[in-house]
Amino acid sequence: MKIGIIGTGAIGQAFAKQAAKAGYEVIISNSRGAESLKETAKAIGGKTTAGTVEDAGKADVIFLAVPWKHLEAAISGVKSWKGKIVIDPTNPIITPGFHLADLKGLTSTEVVAGLVPGASVVKGFNTLQPGTLASDPRQGGGHRVIFYAGNDDEAKATVSGIIDRMGFAGIDLGRLDEGGKLSQFPGGPLPTLNLIKL
Ligand SMILES: NC(=O)c1ccc[n+]([C@@H]2O[C@H](COP(=O)([O-])OP(=O)(O)OC[C@H]3O[C@@H](n4cnc5c(N)ncnc54)[C@H](OP(=O)(O)O)[C@@H]3O)[C@@H](O)[C@H]2O)c1
Numbered sequence: 001m002k003i004g005i006i007g008t009g010a011i012g013q014a015f016a017k018q019a020a021k022a023g024y025e026v027i028i029s030n031s032r033g034a035e036s037l038k039e040t041a042k043a044i045g046g047k048t049t050a051g052t053v054e055d056a057g058k059a060d061v062i063f064l065a066v067p068w069k070h071l072e073a074a075i076s077g078v079k080s081w082k083g084k085i086v087i088d089p090t091n092p093i094i095t096p097g098f099h100l101a102d103l104k105g106l107t108s109t110e111v112v113a114g115l116v117p118g119a120s121v122v123k124g125f126n127t128l129q130p131g132t133l134a135s136d137p138r139q140g141g142g143h144r145v146i147f148y149a150g151n152d153d154e155a156k157a158t159v160s161g162i163i164d165r166m167g168f169a170g171i172d173l174g175r176l177d178e179g180g181k182l183s184q185f186p187g188g189p190l191p192t193l194n195l196i197k198l
Contacts, residue, residue, distance in 0.1 A: 003162075004056030005029060006074050007066035008037055011089050013044065014134035015063050015125055018166040020046030029056040031073070053077030061085045061158065063125075064112070068092050068101050075115050082118035085155045089125040091185040100186065107180035109149070120155035123180045124148035124163070127191040136167070142198040143169035147190055149179030169197035 003019050005012045008028040019026050026048040028037050037050035056062060057078030064086055066074040071090065075081075092101040092108035103111055109123035125133060127147055137144040146168040150156045156172060163170035173179025173190075185191035 001025070001061065001162075002027065002059035004051075004059030004062045006053050006056050006062060006064050006077070007070070008040060009065065010130035011125065011133065012063065012065035013040065014130040015065065015087075015089070016044045016048060017134050018137070018168075019063075019162070020044050020048045022162070022165045022167070023047070024162075024165075025049075025059075027051040027056045027059055029053045029077075031070070054079065057081075057084075059084075061087065061162065062119075063087045063089065064116075065089050067095065068108075069094050071112065071115060078116075080118065081116040084116070084119040085158055086112070086116055086119045086121045087125060087159060088112045088121050088123050091126055091191075093186070107176050108184055109176050109180045113151075113176065120150065120152035121176070122148055122150035122152075122155050122159045123176060123183060124159060126185060127183050128194060129192075132194055137169075138167050139196050140198070142196040143167060145169050145171055145193075145195040145197050147171050147173050147179070147183045149173040149176055149183060151175050171197075 034050040041048045041050040113121040183190045
């Protein structure tokens, strides 16, 4: 399975490291092109290559890790979202100033889902700091918890498999309108909790 990363900053790199360690083929991207990420790909290691947003968008699973204000620009770099599984670790914060985006009564991942027609979107990997996400998920005889939520059970099963293979313990929070709310930052009770499942 190929995993494309759109937005290779703090969270994108943390996820990429875990995906590469788990043996996935990873394609990292940003707005500046493959050349700007060659060294980063080397540092991440495993089967990681640098590509364009379009290249990352051709993967089976796409990790969309850009700041909220850049979502639409990033998404426009992918020709078709049909049949893709998108993991959404974004938080609906507009910087500078730390303003909450206007979600029009939806959860943030429902808004993201509206931007990628034909894709199945699973919220996840948004509740931990990048350093924690990048560190060994096997701790104290247990596994660090990753929360996820989504409306498509098949897509959630795929994401759950990725979480397991990385060595985390996945906890399914349900649909986006319920579980998505619990893990949403700011507002939900789960962000910043660093839990180990024994
Ligand atoms: N940092 C945290 O503690 C944390 C925790 C949980 C969730 N999150 C969420 O994760 C997302 C990413 O946060 P981050 O901290 O990783 O941000 P970051 O370090 O600023 O990285 C953002 C990445 O997105 C890329 N990018 C920006 N515009 C793009 C575009 N149009 N097309 C493709 N790539 C683009 C940037 O590269 P270029 O500018 O070079 O293109 C950069 O690689 C945010 O939504 C944030 O709310 C962050």
